[in-house]
Amino acid sequence: MVKSREWSRKTREEVITLHRKGNGYKKIAKMLNIPRETIGSIIRKFKAKGTVETLPGRGRKKMLTSTAVRYLKRRVEKSPRVTAEELRKDLSDVGTEVSAQTIRRTLRNEGLHARTPRRTPLLSPKNKKSRLQYAKSHVDKPQKFWDSFLWTDETKLELFGPMDQRYVWRRKNKAYEEKNTFPTVKHGGGSLMLWGCFASAGTMNSLQYQEILDDNVMQSVTNLRLGRRTASHCHPISPGTEEILDDNVMQSVTNLRLGRRWTFQQDNDPKHTSKSTRAWLQIKGWNILEWPSQSPDLNPIENLWWDLKKAVAVRKPKNVTELEAFAHDEWAKIPVDRCKTLVSSYASLLKAVITVKGCCTKY
Incomplete structure (x- = not known):
């Protein structure tokens, strides 16, 4: 079941405080108006991890590995005129299937944005x-x-x-x-x-x-x-x-x-x-x-x-x-x-x- 909301740190700390005082799941749930299943999840996490903080690694996993991201950065630094579609095909050839939009978003996150090139005189x-x-x-x-x-x-x-x-x-x-x-x-x-x-x-x-x-x-x-x-x-x-x-x-x-x-x-x-x-x-x-x-x-x-x-x-x-x-x-x-x-x-x-x-x- 997907959680509908993330409870605040203060609320989670209050759950742990009440539990340490000997209160059961059902009583804590009634006192704080929180589902009993949520109370159990907070307490089990605290017992396993020793914290009520939100741990890293949650949410959807990235579609591109750090190696793929480094490749994209090197490619556009060397050839600024390469298109997102060309980059998508390059990754596809090595077995990484992502959309061109994902590539654009990844490059933006790395500080690389598509811009109109400045017009300059042709220099020999x-x-x-x-x-x-x-x-x-x-x-x-x-x-x-x-x-x-x-x-x-x-x-x-x-x-x-x-x-x-x-x-x-x-x-x-x-x-x-x-x-x-x-x-x-x-x-x-x-x-x-x-x-x-x-x-x-x-x-x-x-x-x-x-x-x-x-x-x-x-x-x-x-x-x-x-x-x-x-x-x-x-x-x-x-x-x-x-x-x-x-x-x-x-x-x-x-x-x-x-x-x-x-x-x-x-x-x-x-x-x-x-x-x-x-x-x-x-x-x-x-x-x-x-x-x-x-x-x-x-x-x-x-x-x-x-x-x-x-x-x-x-x-x-x-x-x-x-x-x-x-x-x-x-x-x-x-x-x-x-x-x-x-x-x-x-x-x-x-x-x-x-x-x-x-x-x-x-x-």
């Missing part, structure tokens, strides 16, 4: 070597060195981008009720491209452009004043006005007080590494940081783009005009302390790259 051995070399050669630089950097990058903002997606609380079979759905629009419903720069002293105004840049128009597109429209704001600009880039960058350097020994950072996008762009930068005589390819995680401005996209999504722009206005507004609101923290923690980022031998980091 050459990329990893370059990243590792970059980290080792800069990890011991003083903070003053990083405070003189002008970090730059481009990003794309969509009107209905992924930052707008949220979880919903809903009941079963209610997935397609309008309140539980997320409407989508082709091509994100409109977008804009932003170029921005920052240093430990803060951000500068963002520059918008709406064209695909190539090495022939890279300098001319960045001719646009940061955050200011011109008549040619959304159209290709003829080359030959590189001095405006000089105005924008140098104005940022001055406003952010980077000093005379400042360094210009940009990634290895083809428009940045073309012969014409390199030649133009060489004429300017700027100190250019040698940047390892496939390394967005090494550029702290990526964290600011994330902050910007979250802030813009909260304001729910209804059209591209609002998207642009909110983007410039929120970029200007980024606290100086946020910028300073990103730059001051850069050495930790480089140490992380060294630890993982050039692979991608959480930064």
Whole structure:
């Protein structure tokens, strides 16, 4: 007969106390309003084990042995993409029949949970070597060195981008009720491209452009004043006005007080590494940081783009005009302390790259 309940420790101790005083099973059962069979079970257990505590080993036995659990842990540590069904078949081949759900539950109990993998750039051995070399050669630089950097990058903002997606609380079979759905629009419903720069002293105004840049128009597109429209704001600009880039960058350097020994950072996008762009930068005589390819995680401005996209999504722009206005507004609101923290923690980022031998980091 299966027990319907577990009596409290206090009650069991009271049974033993009454029994030691010479009371019989029937009398104790009547005094405590407990079935006589239960009284007998408590007393027999006390006589055999010397305790009224609940002993281990009760309940349903585990379906997987400790050896099987160790196998599952080794398997998923070595091959994280293996499925629960594949693991079930592996155990079945050696005579252990369990469900895939049992395997999932066992792994969760061991601290291993199924998660969506993070998306990272594809790194070749050459990329990893370059990243590792970059980290080792800069990890011991003083903070003053990083405070003189002008970090730059481009990003794309969509009107209905992924930052707008949220979880919903809903009941079963209610997935397609309008309140539980997320409407989508082709091509994100409109977008804009932003170029921005920052240093430990803060951000500068963002520059918008709406064209695909190539090495022939890279300098001319960045001719646009940061955050200011011109008549040619959304159209290709003829080359030959590189001095405006000089105005924008140098104005940022001055406003952010980077000093005379400042360094210009940009990634290895083809428009940045073309012969014409390199030649133009060489004429300017700027100190250019040698940047390892496939390394967005090494550029702290990526964290600011994330902050910007979250802030813009909260304001729910209804059209591209609002998207642009909110983007410039929120970029200007980024606290100086946020910028300073990103730059001051850069050495930790480089140490992380060294630890993982050039692979991608959480930064």
